[in-house]
Amino acid sequence: SGLNTPTGLAVDAANNLYVTSNGNDRLFKLSQVQASYTAQQRVGTGMYGPTGVAVDLNGNVYIANTYANSIQEVPWGGSSYSASRSEPASFVNFPFSVSVDSLGNVFFVNPYKHSVSELIPGVPETFLPFVNLMLPVSVVVDPNSNVYVLDGGLNCVFLLPWTGSGYGSQIVIATGLNGPQAMTMDDRGDLYIADTGNNQIVKVAISTPTQVSFSDASFGNPSPDGTRNVMLVNLGNLPVSLSSITYPADFPAGSTTQAQCSMDLSISVGGLCQIGIQFVPHSVGSPLVEAV
Numbered sequence: 001s002g003l004n005t006p007t008g009l010a011v012d013a014a015n016n017l018y019v020t021s022n023g024n025d026r027l028f029k030l031s032q033v034q035a036s037y038t039a040q041q042r043v044g045t046g047m048y049g050p051t052g053v054a055v056d057l058n059g060n061v062y063i064a065n066t067y068a069n070s071i072q073e074v075p076w077g078g079s080s081y082s083a084s085r086s087e088p089a090s091f092v093n094f095p096f097s098v099s100v101d102s103l104g105n106v107f108f109v110n111p112y113k114h115s116v117s118e119l120i121p122g123v124p125e126t127f128l129p130f131v132n133l134m135l136p137v138s139v140v141v142d143p144n145s146n147v148y149v150l151d152g153g154l155n156c157v158f159l160l161p162w163t164g165s166g167y168g169s170q171i172v173i174a175t176g177l178n179g180p181q182a183m184t185m186d187d188r189g190d191l192y193i194a195d196t197g198n199n200q201i202v203k204v205a206i207s208t209p210t211q212v213s214f215s216d217a218s219f220g221n222p223s224p225d226g227t228r229n230v231m232l233v234n235l236g237n238l239p240v241s242l243s244s245i246t247y248p249a250d251f252p253a254g255s256t257t258q259a260q261c262s263m264d265l266s267i268s269v270g271g272l273c274q275i276g277i278q279f280v281p282h283s284v285g286s287p288l289v290e291a292v
Contacts (some may be wrong), residue, residue: 001029001040008064008097012055018043020050020063027053027063027074044084044154045073052097052138054273056104062087064095064108070090071119087096089125097138097182109136109149111197116149128160129167138183140191146235146270148173150183150193156182157191161270164237168270171233174204189235206235214279222224223279227254234267241266245275248290254278 004023011017017030017037025047030037049067056062059076071087087106091113098108104163106119107128114133118126130136134153141147145162157174160167178197185191191204210230234240242263247253254276259265261273281288 001264007051009246010053010055010061012059012111013019013057016054016055018055018061020047020053022049022051025050027061027064043081044072045210047072052095052108054098054100054106056100057102057213058138059102060104060149062100062106064098066094066096069093069095071095071106071232073106078215085210088121091115091125091127097136099139099141101141102143105141107141107147107259107279109139111137111152116147130158130160130170133158133231137181138187140183142185142189142234142235144237148183148185148191150180152180155180157193159233161235163270171272173206173231173233174202177202194212212277217279217281219284221280225279227256227276227278229254229256229258230277231258231272232261232267232275233272235271237269239266239268239271247277249282251277251282251290252280 003021006019007022008020015032019028027043027050029043031042042060047065051066051182052064054062061074063072065072069091069092071092072084073087074084075082093110093113095108095139096111099105109116114140116128116130116136116139118128124266128147133151135151136149137152138150147160149158155177156172159171159173177195180193181196182194183191188207190207193202212228214223214225242261245261256274256276259273261275265273267273
């Protein structure tokens with residue numbers, strides 16, 4: 001109860017639920033006890049139009065205090081919360097979204113400054129090397145410190161891979177969205193996007209194999225779709241070498257727009273290669289389904 005324009009959601013390691021109430025400048029917590037939730041608890045004070053919320057592994061809460069142009073932390077002491085405090089960030093401008101990694105580093109988007117910032121304890125604010133962002137509205141960090149940003153202006157998702165010593169080049173991993181507003185990641189590493197303009201939720205299945213489809217083609221002739229390129233990105237913490245690449249007869253290899261995956265190629269941490277696939281049916285059937 002008491003919600004007014006609920007805007008942000010977060011769940012901590014104990015399955016407690018946090019909700020920002022943008023219209024009355026509050027953050028509420030529902031603690032889970034066994035299979036049900038206890039009465040809601042108000043967490044923190046001094047908020048002004050809060051939107052995004054995140055919780056670290058120690059229970060500390062971080063809020064995108066949007067109208068106050070600040071990132072607010074509410075420290076958890078083990079049995080109660082300490083007084084709210086603002087994070088030492090000087091380049092905050094209408095932040096929509098906040099995320100925190102397993103090391104306690106805080107990430108947030110500045111939509112109207114077209115940037116993404118990182119706050120590392122004891123280190124001055126860092127600007128992540130994203131380029132040509134238009135309207136970043138949501139940020140997510142995975143367990144391997146790779147950073148994903150949803151751009152509501154360009155209608156796509158960017159990945160900034162962590163190489164172990166720095167960030168690689170950004171990669172587009174999802175397109176075709178329409179005014180998306182929010183994004184989250186499940187414990188498998190798959191992304192879910194609120195594709196607002198299309199009135200749907202889009203899943204980007206990072207943990208499962210990519211599927212591509214082709215238009216119909218006549219026997220022995222290539223599909224008019226040409227080559228479909230599938231990107232293989234190393235999101236782990238060690239280089240990857242491919243043991244084999246096998247193309248079924250109906251789906252031969254095609255040209256790629258970036259480095260082609262091959263058995264003599266070692267994919268560095270944060271690196272990528274592409275597999276080009278065509279559809280040239282040599283058997284009759286509808287549909288034809290194969291795995292590369």
